[in-house]
Amino acid sequence: MTTPDNWRPxxxxxxxxERAQLYTAIRQFFxxxxxxxxxTPVLSHGTVTDVFIDGFSTNFAYSDSGHNETLYLQTxxxxxxxxxxxxxxxxxxxxxxxxxxxGFGRLHNPExxxxxxxxxxxxxHALMDEISDLLKALIGAQQTERMTYQQAFQKHLNLDxxxxxxxxxxxxxxxxxxxxxxxxxxxxxxxxxxxxxYEIEPRIGQHYPCFIYDYPASQSSLAKINSDDPRVADRFxxxxxxxxxxxxxxxxxxxxxxxxRFEHDNRLRRTFRFEExxxxxxxxxxxxxxxxxxxxxxxxxxxxxxxxxxxxxxEQVLAFPVTRA
Amino acid sequence: xxxFSTNEFKAGLKIMLDGEPCNILENxxxxxxxxxxxxxxxxxxxxxxxxxxxxxxxGESVEGADVMDTELAYLYTDxxxxxxxxxxxxxxxxxxxxxxxxxxxxxxENDVCTITLWNGAPITVSPPNFVELEITETDPGLKGDTxxxxxxxxxxxxxxxxxxxLFVQTGEVIKVDTRTGEYxxxxxx
Numbered sequence: 332m333t334t335p336d337n338w339r340p341x342x343x344x345x346x347x348x349e350r351a352q353l354y355t356a357i358r359q360f361f362x363x364x365x366x367x368x369x370x371t372p373v374l375s376h377g378t379v380t381d382v383f384i385d386g387f388s389t390n391f392a393y394s395d396s397g398h399n400e401t402l403y404l405q406t407x408x409x410x411x412x413x414x415x416x417x418x419x420x421x422x423x424x425x426x427x428x429x430x431x432x433x434g435f436g437r438l439h440n441p442e443x444x445x446x447x448x449x450x451x452x453x454x455x456h457a458l459m460d461e462i463s464d465l466l467k468a469l470i471g472a473q474q475t476e477r478m479t480y481q482q483a484f485q486k487h488l489n490l491d492x493x494x495x496x497x498x499x500x501x502x503x504x505x506x507x508x509x510x511x512x513x514x515x516x517x518x519x520x521x522x523x524x525x526x527x528x529y530e531i532e533p534r535i536g537q538h539y540p541c542f543i544y545d546y547p548a549s550q551s552s553l554a555k556i557n558s559d560d561p562r563v564a565d566r567f568x569x570x571x572x573x574x575x576x577x578x579x580x581x582x583x584x585x586x587x588x589x590x591x592r593f594e595h596d597n598r599l600r601r602t603f604r605f606e607e608x609x610x611x612x613x614x615x616x617x618x619x620x621x622x623x624x625x626x627x628x629x630x631x632x633x634x635x636x637x638x639x640x641x642x643x644x645x646e647q648v649l650a651f652p653v654t655r656a
Numbered sequence: 657x658x659x660f661s662t663n664e665f666k667a668g669l670k671i672m673l674d675g676e677p678c679n680i681l682e683n684x685x686x687x688x689x690x691x692x693x694x695x696x697x698x699x700x701x702x703x704x705x706x707x708x709x710x711x712x713x714x715g716e717s718v719e720g721a722d723v724m725d726t727e728l729a730y731l732y733t734d735x736x737x738x739x740x741x742x743x744x745x746x747x748x749x750x751x752x753x754x755x756x757x758x759x760x761x762x763x764x765e766n767d768v769c770t771i772t773l774w775n776g777a778p779i780t781v782s783p784p785n786f787v788e789l790e791i792t793e794t795d796p797g798l799k800g801d802t803x804x805x806x807x808x809x810x811x812x813x814x815x816x817x818x819x820x821x822l823f824v825q826t827g828e829v830i831k832v833d834t835r836t837g838e839y840x841x842x843x844x845x
Contacts, residue, residue, distance in 0.1 A: 383692045436684065510709060
């Protein structure tokens with residue numbers, strides 16, 4: 332990527348204006364709904380244990396502890412926002428940069444802009460309603476669709492992701508002729524995720540943004556387990572035109588359960604030979620003190636910009652993507 | 657040959673797969689928010705010509721293929737090998753029937769072809785996009801016909817058969833698009 336021109340931005344002046352306008356529209360939307368904009372640290376002692384999310388880290392040599400400390404760039408402001416929720420019990424949002432130690436691609440830059448918000452007293456379905464309102468305001472989407480994770484697999488692959496055996500999933504996987512390199516380790520959830528990416532994502536949300544909800548409990552992350560069907564979690568994702576736009580939860584409030592999930596993540600990390608991550612005790616402390624019943628969601632704003640204005644590569648909406656940063 | 661990480665994948669990169677040199681046609685980095693990262697890659701196998709899709713774990717390394725394209729002029733065939741020459745160094749290379757394949761019907765003496773070499777040996781021979789060949793046999797056409805009405809088959813000096821307009825006659829030289837095998841125009845001798 333080293334060319335004499337690589338000091339130049341990859342986004343046009345028009346795209347920079349479009350980003351500024353989008354930020355204004357987002358702030359106006361939340362101001363009208365009395366959701367408070369907050370600012371939490373980008374650099375933190377805590378990080379996530381998610382098996383397939385890695386944060387950048389750096390060494391802090393000036394700690395008041397006298398020891399060198401590892402600080403992580405946030406992969407999402409979730410833990411900090413929940414600490415605010417535990418203290419102030421009020422709906423909040425943050426519009427900021429997040430960082431993930433990942434590759435660069437058409438839809439990916441390791442540094443990107445995330446809009447994350449928490450609504451006290453709402454469940455994930457009420458939050459999906461609010462997201463629909465936001466999409467109408469931001470990208471003019473006149474409606475949205477909803478489908479459960481199970482319905483999506485049944486409709487497009489004739490597979491039940493909640494009750495079919497791993498063997499049956501493997502059979503459908505082979506029928507779809509997904510050819511993995513020998514080094515690709517794949518398990519039950521890994522196969523479901525690849526089937527979703529290859530076979531379902533291109534077929535949903537083509538006309539209107541589509542929410543997929545009731546994810547398998549094994550992919551619950553920080554969501555509550557559903558009170559009627561313990562096989563699923565109160566988690567949703569949002570897809571539009573083949574692009575993943577958002578991930579949301581009816582938030583888990585149980586500190587002990589959250590700790591168990593973190594420890595489970597670390598066990599999985601070991602099986603993949605990934606580094607284990609320290610648990611964010613400040614976040615767990617906030618859960619122990621108690622966060623209000625709430626729903627929250629994180630949305631990729633660079634992708635919203637791409638969809639709104641018809642850009643095909645993320646670098647068209649970034650002043651300087653990582654290749655030129 | 658060096659190894660390439662999936663991070664270096666891009667269209668045109670040559671890698672080894674199942675013991676065969678391949679050309680990457682498309683590479684997409686895929687990373688569901690909470691899921692595993694992978695590279696979904698469309699590949700053309702350079703010997704068999706087969707196009708296939710493969711999924712790599714992101715960060716994985718694969719062996720590069722020592723593949724290069726070179727521009728060489730076609731000289732002649734001795735019946736077994738097809739001989740080509742570098743017009744600048746006068747170095748000659750012989751390609752076998754397998755490397756030439758179907759393109760044998762587009763080989764015209766002194767035309768510059770693209771020869772793909774793997775570890776220095778020719779694996780494919782691509783003719784120029786347009787070649788000029790003489791018609792050795794075609795039915796006499798109907799009078800008054802103009803190009804564009806179905807046409808008729810014509811056999812060329814190399815054995816290639818293309819559809820030509822009815823007014824084109826045996827003994828004439830025509831220009832053919834080798835990528836589609838279609839007649840382009842007559843050539844004034």
